[in-house]
Structures are given as C-alpha cells and as structure tokens.
Amino acid sequence: MKILVVDDEADVQPLFLQCFRKEIRNHVFDFDFAFSGEQALDYLKDKHSEVVLILSDINMPGMSGIELLSTIRKDYDNPPPLVMMITAYGDEETHTNALQLGANDFLTKPLDFNLLKEKLNTVLHNG
C-alpha cells in the first residue's frame, strides 16, 4: 500500500521510516514523502494511481494542507485517494473545514504512531 506523507518538516521522513521499519521491509506499506503541498501535487501528477492514502500536515507555508486537500478532491476523483489530515492543535474550525472538503480522518501532533498503525491496518484490511 503506497502512502504519501506531506509535511514541511524534513525529519518526518526518518521518523516514519523507522516507525514502520518492519512493515516497509515486509512490503506491507510503502512510503513516499513530499515537503510541501506543491511538491505533493507534482508527485500526484505521475503517481496518483499508485497512491492509496495521503497523510498531510495542515500547517505548512505556501500551499496549506487544506488547499492541497481541496485540489486533490477536485482533480483526482477516480479513484479518490484517502486523505488523513494532521493538525498541530485541537482546532475545531480547521477540523470542520477539512471534513467539509472531504478529509477521511484526523490525527493530531505529536503523532501517536500506535494509533496511526491501527488506522493504517484498518485501511489495509478494509480496502
């Protein structure tokens, strides 16, 4: 299952790679990374058919996670990828906003990787 992680913090990459060591090694999950909304869209241009799930931070300079979400929902609806949003604070307004724009789930920072694993496994088995 290919997952695209979008976050402006570069260290998210080693963090994910280590958290999901076993899964990556066993080819359960495959992670790719983009460090801005713009990069994510570039990536999706070629590979949108491979990506099952997009995990995106909301608070990013330039194109925000919300904008990225609305673009994805507009441009890629066949099949629509799952989008999980990551927010820094328990911010109701963005939460509702993201839901309306078609976010599938939410995670809050700091990421609880056990919870994330559970969610990813659910997606894997249901999808």
Next chain:
Amino acid sequence: MSFLTYLSIFLLFNWLNRAVKMTQLSFKWKAVLGIGQGAAAVAYFVLKKPLSDEVHLLIGSIALGAIIKYFNEQEDFKSFRSYFESHYPLIAVGILIFLISIVVPSFYDEYDQYFLLPLVAAFIWVISRWAASKKQREELLLYKAKNEELDRLVAERTAEIQNQKEELEATIELLQNTQQQLIQSEKLASLGELTAGIAHEIQNPLNFVNNFAEVSSELLVEMTQELAKGDLEEVRYIADDIRQNLEKISQHGKRADSIVKGMLQHSRTSNGQKEPVNVNNLADEYMRLAYHGLRAKDKSFNSELVTNFDNSLPEVNIIQQDVGRVLLNLFTNAFYAVHQKQKELGQTFRPKIEVSTRLQHNNIELTVKDNGTGIPEAIRDKIMQPFFTTKPTGEGTGLGLSLSYDIIVKGHNGNIAIESEEGNGSVFIITLPII
C-alpha cells in the same frame, strides 16, 4: 561777628547728627556729635564775655578749621566733603578779620560794620552747600533704594527661572522614563504577538523529541529480540538507527532551546553587548516566529516563505536581541501587508515573503521583500517617525520602525533603505557593516 562761626560749628554737629540718625553710623557718632553740638553752644556763651569779639572770632575760626580737618579725614563722612570744604571761606574770613583788627586797627575801627558782610556771605555759602549736599544725599538714597528694589526684583526673577529650570528638568526626566517604559512595552507587545508563534515553534521540535524517543525505545526492544536470535548484523543496523535518532533528539532539543533563549533575550533589557551572530539563522528564526504568530491569530492566513541565504556569509558583530527585534518588526509588517492584501483580493492572491542575504563589499545586506499592499508615496517619509502607524488603534504602537531605525543606524552604523510601490509590495534593505 563770632556768632556766625559758632553757629556754623553748632549746625555742623547738629546736621551731621541728624544725617547719621537711623543709620549704622548713629551708634558710633551719636555721642561725639551731641557733645560737639553742646560744646559749641557753651563755648560761645562762656567765651563771649571775657574776650573781645575779634579774638572770639579767631578762636571759633581755628576751632572750626580743626573740626573740619578732623571730619575731612573720617571715612564715614566721605560724602559730606563738599559741605565741609564750604567752610573754608568762613574760616579764612574769620582769621582775616582778626588779622586786620590787629595790623590796621584804625582802618578796622572805621569800617568794622562792613566786615560783617563777607562773613555773612561765607555763612550763606556754607548753608547753601549744606542744602545742595543734603539734596544730593537724598537723591543718592533714592537711587540706593531703587537699586535695592532692582536687586530684589532680579533675585525674584532668578529664583523664578531657577524654579522653572528645575521643573523642566523634572519633566525631562519623567519623559525619559516614559520613553524607556514605552520601549519596554513595545517589546512586550511584540512578545505578545510572538507567543503563539513561539508555542508552535517549540511544539514542533518537542513533537520530534517525543516521537524519536518513543521509536528508539521500541527499537531497543527489537534489538534485544535480535540479540536473542543472534542476528548481529540486524543488531548493528538497529544500533545505528538509534544513534541517528539520538542525534535527532538532541538536534530538536537544541532547536527548542534556542527559541526559548531567543524569547527570553527578546523580553530582557538589552545589555548592549555585540557578539558574532549568524544573520541567516537569526532571520530564519524570526521569520518563522512572526509567521506562526500571525497564523495563530488568523488560521485562514497563509503565505509562501522564501529564503535566499548566502551560506558563505561571515558572522557579524551585532547586538543579537536588538537586531532580532528589527527583523521581527520587518517580518510582522510584511506579513501584515500581505494579509491585508489577501483580505482585499481573496484567495486568488498568493502572499509571498522573501528574505535574502548577501555580502556587499564590507557589508552584509539583508532584504525582506513582500508582495503586499505597499507603502503609499504620501506616507513614505513618515513611517520611520515614532508613533506613526497605519494600523487601527490598539494594533500597533507606531514605535516599531522608529526603534528599528535607531537600532540599525545609531546602534550598528548600518542603514535601512525602503523601496515600495503602492499595491505591489515593499522591500526593506538592511545593511550592516562587518567589523
């Protein structure tokens, strides 16, 4: 005839006595003058019978001469000298009459009634001199009184001016204190704007610290398992991962640390110490703080942040806290300008803030560029003035740019240049000399 001479002596004592009355001289001279006055009267009457009028006149004249000589030598009666000297004709006439009566008695006997005339004339002269001298002294007294009044007025005015000067000095001190307080409160106001940005900027590294720590502890569990299995290559692999994680933890810990230190430094009163600082890091830090500070207030706000740093830039000696304030101010203004424009134009407008550094001869040039509302031509000259602000009441102190100007130009011998086009954005260029 001797009567006029004795009368003159009597009047001399009498008038001097009256003149010194109510002055400091009175105590010293009162007795002498009183006795002199009495003695003159007594001598006249006592000597009148036994002596001939001419001898009597001679004695009177000589006595008068001696008295005049005595008083002439007294410093206390300096101002009476013209009056004293007016007695000379009287003395001379008295002595002359006596001499004539001795040398040519027949002539004298024949015309003796005429000899009274010069004596009377000399006497009138004395009296007229007295009157003149009295008038003169009265005028002198009047001048003296006027002088004293003037002195009093001058003293009064001087005291008044002195009071005003002290009041002004107190006011200036008050103003200086107020200025210090204003600078401090501007600092605190900007710190308030920073708080949300700081919270975000600390939260991010903290998240990494937590996440990397958790992962590492999981990795250690795995490592123990691999050890039990005897897969040493995997153990080595995991150990290397853990080492990298610890590096990340320390790196993000330091990041949070530098932000907290920066915040503390920002709120503290400047110690004015210049130290070598990497301007790129400083600019990056404050751009993020300003950005997240604004975002915390308005979630809908978003901006592209572009950094064009010259990584070969040498460290430059600056007061980090002060230049940090300037940067924070410039970034806050830039974000404010693009935010205002976004409110006007809506989401189609893409805000962009660009910070660049480069080396220019012996200067570091730092440029903050935005594509916001720009600065209207009409106010471009005023924006560096204290208390000038275009923000609504309560949102800006109007001190930011004026303090920035002071810090860069007066504090660091640098320069702030502004290029702006209304509607298209502004560029602030800071030049700092490398010393």
